[in-house]
Amino acid sequence: MWAEGLGRGVKPRAWTLGYEGLSAEGLFGALEEAHIETLVDVRERPQSRKPGFSKNALARRAAQSGRGYVHIGALGTPPATREAFRKDGDWAQMRREYLRHLKGQGESLAQLKGLIGAGRCALLCYERDAADCHRSILCAELEKEGYVFTHLRPASPAKPARSSGAKLSDFA
Numbered sequence: 001m002w003a004e005g006l007g008r009g010v011k012p013r014a015w016t017l018g019y020e021g022l023s024a025e026g027l028f029g030a031l032e033e034a035h036i037e038t039l040v041d042v043r044e045r046p047q048s049r050k051p052g053f054s055k056n057a058l059a060r061r062a063a064q065s066g067r068g069y070v071h072i073g074a075l076g077t078p079p080a081t082r083e084a085f086r087k088d089g090d091w092a093q094m095r096r097e098y099l100r101h102l103k104g105q106g107e108s109l110a111q112l113k114g115l116i117g118a119g120r121c122a123l124l125c126y127e128r129d130a131a132d133c134h135r136s137i138l139c140a141e142l143e144k145e146g147y148v149f150t151h152l153r154p155a156s157p158a159k160p161a162r163s164s165g166a167k168l169s170d171f172a
Contacts, residue, residue, distance in 0.1 A: 011147065
């Protein structure tokens with residue numbers, strides 16, 4: 001197993017990704033490509049208007065693909081912090097509030113560290129770019145303890161070209 005060498009100087013490693021712009025197929029394709037064993041949902045509320053990205057759908061799809069799914073809601077951004085950020089866009093304040101929140105999440109952090117140590121896992125949230133997401137703050141804190149993160153950015157599916165209505169036979 002991957003974690004066997006951790007005691008000999010190998011840094012614990014995990015991945016992150018956001019599902020913004022992805023289909024469920026695209027998300028699970030990226031997990032397959034990165035050989036992810038466990039999907040760790042770090043959204044405070046694992047709900048989505050986007051089909052396939054709510055907790056039960058993700059858990060079902062993960063099980064079908066031979067992966068684990070774990071939701072650790074306590075590592076998500078608290079609602080008041082999210083709401084304040086939506087209103088003022090103050091990333092520095094959001095970061096301070098989230099870090100304050102993390103200080104009280106020892107049990108959830110220990111759970112996450114255990115999952116990282118047990119195998120290849122990826123932290124999931126919405127934002128495609130980790131720099132725009134609380135997971136970058138979470139990862140930065142764990143990096144202080146020697147953890148290493150790779151932020152995946154799977155390609156969004158190409159949008160079909162708009163048709164002019166012309167047919168190939170029109171050009172023959």
